[in-house]
Amino acid sequence: MSANPRPADAQAIAQAAQRLAAGELVAFPTETVYGLGADAANARAVAEVYRLKGRPADHPLIVHVLDAAQAAWWAHWPARAQRLADTFWPGPLTLILLRRETAPAFACGGQASIGLRAPSHPVARALLVAFAAHGGHGVAAPSANRFGRVSPTRAAHVIDDLGDEAPMVLDGGPCDVGVESTIVDLSRERAVLLRPGGITAAQLEAALGEPLLARDAQAPRASGTLEAHYAPATPIELADGDEIDRRIAVLHARGERVALWARSGAGAQADARLSMPADPADAAHALYDALRALDRSGCARILVERVPDDTAWHAVADRLRRAAAGSSGAAGAQRANEA
Ligand code: TXA
Numbered sequence: 567m568s569a570n571p572r573p574a575d576a577q578a579i580a581q582a583a584q585r586l587a588a589g590e591l592v593a594f595p596t597e598t599v600y601g602l603g604a605d606a607a608n609a610r611a612v613a614e615v616y617r618l619k620g621r622p623a624d625h626p627l628i629v630h631v632l633d634a635a636q637a638a639w640w641a642h643w644p645a646r647a648q649r650l651a652d653t654f655w656p657g658p659l660t661l662i663l664l665r666r667e668t669a670p671a672f673a674c675g676g677q678a679s680i681g682l683r684a685p686s687h688p689v690a691r692a693l694l695v696a697f698a699a700h701g702g703h704g705v706a707a708p709s710a711n712r713f714g715r716v717s718p719t720r721a722a723h724v725i726d727d728l729g730d731e732a733p734m735v736l737d738g739g740p741c742d743v744g745v746e747s748t749i750v751d752l753s754r755e756r757a758v759l760l761r762p763g764g765i766t767a768a769q770l771e772a773a774l775g776e777p778l779l780a781r782d783a784q785a786p787r788a789s790g791t792l793e794a795h796y797a798p799a800t801p802i803e804l805a806d807g808d809e810i811d812r813r814i815a816v817l818h819a820r821g822e823r824v825a826l827w828a829r830s831g832a833g834a835q836a837d838a839r840l841s842m843p844a845d846p847a848d849a850a851h852a853l854y855d856a857l858r859a860l861d862r863s864g865c866a867r868i869l870v871e872r873v874p875d876d877t878a879w880h881a882v883a884d885r886l887r888r889a890a891a892g893s894s895g896a897a898g899a900q901r902a903n904e905a
């Protein structure tokens with residue numbers, strides 16, 4: 567068998583497109599995270615993505631398309647979708663739109679709405695172009711990790727996570743953005759922000775010319791919106807910069823080794839330490855890589871410095887909160903006792 571991951575040269579991309587057309591899976595880079603791709607119009611291929619990820623069947627996937635023209639094959643395309651696509655596509659923005667009756671329901675977990683995104687990564691785009699030449703309309707791709715685990719931002723992460731079951735992985739280097747796309751629901755009367763990402767609410771509102779509602783109980787299901795998601799195996803907890811040293815002392819007194827991701831100079835006593843970039847986009851870029859590295863450090867606990875309460879940090883704050891919520895209940899209860 568050929569080496570995996572494969573450098574994403576023209577030959578590998580052509581082969582990957584052929585595999586997609588044949589109903590096989592291919593993992594590929596996008597500007598946000600690596601995706602686990604399948605022909606979105608092939609029921610068996612889409613079912614295989616769910617099986618491999620271990621993802622519940624009612625959690626819909628995002629369909630990756632080249633542009634608005636391909637998106638309109640899948641969904642009704644209102645003027646405000648066009649406005650957002652004009653401004654942010656190709657790029658890290660997923661639009662939830664009403665599915666066309668002619669588009670297969672299995673592509674979106676049977677929902678009336680479908681998630682669509684035109685990625686900007688040159689390898690993803692080249693793959694979509696090559697797949698379109700085989701008659702493909704779009705590539706369904708969730709993040710290429712097992713359900714509930716940290717999203718892969720490098721080709722090697724995909725192999726680490728999926729092991730022997732990994733399909734062909736196109737290696738396009740580390741992902742630029744580093745956190746999953748911003749998701750905006752345009753399937754209802756008012757536009758709703760379902761998942762914060764690299765594109766901020768303010769940027770979206772400026773392009774839309776209308777305010778964006780926060781997610782509410784009526785929002786369609788999105789696994790990225792479950793509380794316990796994006797969790798490393800090691801329990802993770804958040805602490806303010808001025809709490810870190812005290813918290814490490816408490817954990818050390820209990821005999822626990824501590825891994826730390828922090829911006830401030832605090833936590834010199836940590837057993838493993840990575841510094842968090844001061845810029846929010848840089849921090850997003852580094853986030854999953856840092857969590858994976860700290861997860862492997864052999865420490866009993868990952869401590870992460872809380873990020874500023876500022877919209878520019880929204881995406882990172884959201885992923886960290888969920889990662890902490892995904893930590894073991896016992897650790898959570900212990901934290902509560904010590905608070
Ligand atoms: O950046 C990204 O979006 C990455 C790359 C690979 O493009 N993909 C990604 O996919 O994060 P995934 O499956 O891990 O997350 C997709 C999110 C899920 O939370 C899913 O439930 C939501 O999009 N979603 C998809 N279709 C939806 C729909 N019709 N209604 C509501 N949520 C939807």
Ligand code: MG
Nearest residue numbers: 708709717790
């Ligand atoms: Mg995911």
